[in-house]
Amino acid sequence: MEVEPFLQIIYFIVLVFFSGFFSGSEAAYFSLSKEMVDGLKESDSHKSKRIVNLLKKPRLLLITILVGNTVVNVAAASIAAILTADLCAQFHFSMDVAIILEVVVVTMVLLIFSELTPKIIAVKNPYQFAAAVSLPLIVINYILLPIVFILDKFPALLSGFFSVRLKKHLLSKDELRTLIDFSEERGALEEDEKEMIHSIFELSKTTVREIMVPRIDMVCVKKGTTITKLINIIHSRGHTRIPLYCEKVDNILGIIHAKDLLPFIKSKDKKADLVSLARPAAFVPESKHIDELLNELQSQKQHMAIVVDEYGGTAGLITLEDVIEEIVGEIQDEYDSEKPLVIKIDDTHFLVDAKMDIAELNEALDLNLPDDKSYESLGGFIFDLIGSVPKKKQEVEYGGYKFIVEKIDRNRIVSVLIIKDHINFTKP
Incomplete structure (x- = not known):
């Protein structure tokens, strides 16, 4: 073999190595997790510091890697083409066949040794690979800095040249x-x-009706209630805002704030008109979506809103805490009871809070109760099943399960005993 083709093969191998270097670097640096990068920031290691410095400008790092990889791949393909032409001339091969073989061989070599192998190694060992290539990458970054800078600004320069504003792609x-x-x-x-x-x-799919405190669970005070009684209600129930109504709950006059009652706690004169203390209430329809409600509460600087039904009557109330709990989950404060919604008595008997959502109950106990729009809670399901106001200890069966009304408060179901019948488990 002549010297020149031999050197061309050496050059090709070196370029394939550098192509793998760039491909592996890309995989390694962009496979580092946030926790790993945070840990590197705390390290005093020179390698760790180099990795962190490179990742401070990930866009420029990526452009550097892509430019370097493109250059070496083009160079490798060019050398392979020259080598093929020289070998064809020397050994009188068919140029057409040789070009096809050259494309296949170069593609397979680059795919295996420049893409797959280095990326697999880098992804499995991201820190080790990133640390090993950090110093060469910094050097290459400085060498390619003018080109990288131009490429980084090129989209903006191009849009300015053609007087076109490039639209940012907004993710769906x-x-x-x-x-x-x-x-x-x-x-x-x-x-x-x-x-x-x-x-x-x-939030944009959830309606106020789905998360509001229903009317029957609202803690309200009637116009004419004494200050002393109101203070006792606030103390016992742990609420800081109490709706004030006239005659019936459908006629809400405003919201009493607990802090407005502070002057009356030590005062001997506890005679005051609650109407004058009440602040204006916000009213929202039960069909309003939560994201819209959040904007409305923010614009009106309110923490609570009275929910009205289609006839204008009071359907319930909703607070900012209810909305936040939809995002972060249940928030337990010093006034909340941490009693679980489901208490397992044994493998077949479960005492369930009637306020529990049907979908959550199905998931918790592996049930298959229908989730109808006319009700959302277990209590609503029992009401719908019986068709009238249930009585204490009243039993009803559905789909192989027995439901016993354990506790009732003012015609409202408080708790239900569910008995899972494993023998008769046929769904209707």
């Missing part, structure tokens, strides 16, 4: 959800953080 909700799931898989997000972000997306 589905794309964001996919990105969030991917981030959680890669360790950039915790599972609870992912669930919180997904919950924010659901």
Whole structure:
């Protein structure tokens, strides 16, 4: 073999090595999780500091890697083409056949040794690979800095030259959800953080009716209630805002704030008109979506709103805490009872809070109760099943399950005993 073709092969091998270097660098640096990068920031190691410095400008780092990889790949393909032409001339091969073979061989070599192998190694050992290539990357970054700078500014320069404004691509909700799931898989997000972000997306689908405190559970005071009694109600129930009504709950006059009663606590004169103390109430329809409600509460600087039905009557109330709990989950404060919604008595008997959502109950106990729009809670399901106001200890069966009304408060079901019948488990 002549010297020149031999050197061309050596050059080709070196270029393939550098192509693998750039491909592996890209995979390694962009496979480092947020937790790993945060840990590197705390390290005094020179390698760790170099990695962190390179990742401070990930866009420029990526452009450097892509430019370097493109240059060496083009150079490798060019040398392979020259080598093929020289060999064809020397050994009198068919040029057409040789070109086809050259394309196939070069493609396979670059794919295996420049893409797949280095990327697999880098993804499995991102820190070790990133640390090993950090110093050469910094040197290459300085060498290619003028080209990288131009390429980084090129889109803006191009749009300015043609007087065209480049539109930023806004990710759709589905794309964001996919990105969030991917981030959680890669360790950039915790599972609870992912669930919180997904919950924010659901705000535009959730209505006020789904999360409001129903009318029957509202704590309200009637016009004419004494200050002393109102203070006792606030103390016993732990609420800081109490709706004030006239004659009936459908006629809400305003909201009493607990802090407005502070002057009366030590005062001997506890005679005051609650109407004058009441602040204006915000009213929202039960069909309003939560994201719209959040904007409305923010614009009106309110923490509570009275929910009205289609006839203008009071359907319930909703607070800012209810909205926040849709995002972050249940918030337990010093006044909240931490009593679980489901108490397991044995393998077949469960005492369930009637306020529990049907969908959550199905998931918790592996049931298959219908989730109808006319009701959302277990209590609503029992009411719908019986068709009238139930009595204490009244029993009803559905789909192989027995439901016993354990406790009732003012015609409202408080708790239900569910008995799972494993013998008769046929769904109607």
